[in-house]
Amino acid sequence: MKKREPATPDIYDVLPDLRDEEYEALKRDIAEHGILVPPIIDGGSGEIVDGRHRVRAWTELRAEGTRVRDYPRDVRRFSSDEEREAVFIASNLFRRHLNRQQRAEVVAHLRERGWSLRRVSDVVGVHHETARRDLSIVANATIPERVDRQGGGTYPSRRPKALPSIFVRSARDESRARAALVALGDEAPGTDLRRSEEKARLAALARRRAEEVPEAIEGPGWEIRTGDFREVLADVPDHSVDAIVCDPPYNTPGVPLYSELSAFAARVLKPGRICLAYCGKVSLPEQLDRLGDHLEYVWTGAIFLPGRHTIFRRKMIFGRWRPVAFFSNGPYVVRTTIVDALWAPGRGEKRPDDHPWQQAVGPFERLLEMVSKPGELVVDPFVGSGTTGVACMATGRRFLGADVDPGAVALAIQRLSGTPIPMPDRARNEARGGVS
Numbered sequence: 001m002k003k004r005e006p007a008t009p010d011i012y013d014v015l016p017d018l019r020d021e022e023y024e025a026l027k028r029d030i031a032e033h034g035i036l037v038p039p040i041i042d043g044g045s046g047e048i049v050d051g052r053h054r055v056r057a058w059t060e061l062r063a064e065g066t067r068v069r070d071y072p073r074d075v076r077r078f079s080s081d082e083e084r085e086a087v088f089i090a091s092n093l094f095r096r097h098l099n100r101q102q103r104a105e106v107v108a109h110l111r112e113r114g115w116s117l118r119r120v121s122d123v124v125g126v127h128h129e130t131a132r133r134d135l136s137i138v139a140n141a142t143i144p145e146r147v148d149r150q151g152g153g154t155y156p157s158r159r160p161k162a163l164p165s166i167f168v169r170s171a172r173d174e175s176r177a178r179a180a181l182v183a184l185g186d187e188a189p190g191t192d193l194r195r196s197e198e199k200a201r202l203a204a205l206a207r208r209r210a211e212e213v214p215e216a217i218e219g220p221g222w223e224i225r226t227g228d229f230r231e232v233l234a235d236v237p238d239h240s241v242d243a244i245v246c247d248p249p250y251n252t253p254g255v256p257l258y259s260e261l262s263a264f265a266a267r268v269l270k271p272g273r274i275c276l277a278y279c280g281k282v283s284l285p286e287q288l289d290r291l292g293d294h295l296e297y298v299w300t301g302a303i304f305l306p307g308r309h310t311i312f313r314r315k316m317i318f319g320r321w322r323p324v325a326f327f328s329n330g331p332y333v334v335r336t337t338i339v340d341a342l343w344a345p346g347r348g349e350k351r352p353d354d355h356p357w358q359q360a361v362g363p364f365e366r367l368l369e370m371v372s373k374p375g376e377l378v379v380d381p382f383v384g385s386g387t388t389g390v391a392c393m394a395t396g397r398r399f400l401g402a403d404v405d406p407g408a409v410a411l412a413i414q415r416l417s418g419t420p421i422p423m424p425d426r427a428r429n430e431a432r433g434g435v436s
């Protein structure tokens with residue numbers, strides 16, 4: 001976005017302030033009903049573009065001890081300062097009744113700022129064609145679907161292109177919406193905050209996929225390889241791994257991978273050690289069946305997901321937990337206690353640039369403590385954003401992982417190293433103390 005010119009008069013001073021009695025009436029209304037018309041927030045700067053009086057009244061009421069609930073916000077992305085200023089002028093002109101003198105002052109101010117007369121008349125509105133252009137920069141919610149025709153009947157109104165915006169209901173969600181808009185770049189947001197964040201995560205993944213990712217990179221106590229685990233982990237020696245902790249894809253094409261995982265685990269795990277796999281619920285029986293191809297069933301655990309809903313519309317089911325299967329390589333050798341139900345903090349903690357399938361770290365740390373000991377080698381063939389690796393570092397395990405998606409590997413490396421991804425050659429040179 002272009003930088004604002006500090007020398008120009010502030011656009012927000014152009015319109016006359018509300019009169020004292022108008023402001024007091026607004027404040028009384030907000031005390032009684034709360035803010036009903038969402039203020040418009042600039043997603044980039046966080047500035048209030050429209051609704052300053054509403055927010056000021058609300059803030060004063062709270063400071064005075066009046067109980068007013070948090071208010072809805074319309075968080076928007078503006079492609080330029082001019083676009084933002086035009087929205088400010090237009091939305092205020094529509095809401096305030098200016099007398100002729102006041103409108104003349106607005107026009108004079110805008111001319112002073114170097115606006116063309118045509119643009120000023122567009123925004124202030126004196127001709128029906130000009131008014132249509134004014135509407136095109138105001139939220140589409142203010143425009144009726146149909147317009148009355150003189151002499152009877154109606155015709156569809158010309159609906160302007162909406163500015164990218166996300167409606168939210170609290171200050172916390174406002175910062176989430178702003179982060180989502182930033183992460184989305186030029187892409188349009190989704191229909192609500194959750195969908196906008198999902199889109200932002202997919203956009204971030206697509207951007208990372210375009211980065212150059214090394215085939216393998218090591219850090220102190222960890223190594224991640226890019227590629228199908230059946231190929232890139234083929235050199236892991238037989239019976240050398242203390243535990244496998246992973247989260248394979250749960251979708252239908254991913255189900256056969258549970259057989260491949262079972263074969264891999266039977267080869268690399270030490271006898272009696274655990275292969276722990278997150279499972280989906282739609283295909284849970286088949287996933288358990290396939291894990292049993294080469295391994296022995298030990299137990300099924302549950303990760304509870306407070307506030308998190310997986311919605312299976314076809315069956316009208318709101319899911320709130322995730323199954324975790326414990327299988328062992330041959331007869332299970334008991335080494336520690338297993339607690340089979342854990343709480344995850346839920347999806348609320350995810351940021352828009354996280355991996356779309358990123359799991360909470362907390363339960364992984366607890367699970368690692370149940371299936372391995374400090375210093376032991378843990379493998380995750382489906383690294384994703386590297387949650388198992390992050391939990392291994394937090395609990396003092398060595399970690400080896402792989403993922404077929406370079407975008408996921410890029411994020412996993414970033415999370416594990418806490419630094420931007422080095423180029424392949426440098427990466428190898430700089431790698432210290434890997435897992436082998």
Ligand SMILES: C[S@@+](CC[C@H](N)C(=O)[O-])C[C@H]1O[C@@H](n2cnc3c(N)ncnc32)[C@H](O)[C@@H]1O
Pocket residue numbers: 227228229230246247248249250257355357358359360381382383384385386387388402403404405408
């Ligand atoms: C559910 S995600 C893992 C999410 C991870 N637990 C996290 O917290 O970010 C599954 C991952 O398996 C990867 N994957 C799928 N098939 C694979 C294969 N054959 N070899 C390696 N990785 C694979 C996908 O690219 C995806 O990133």
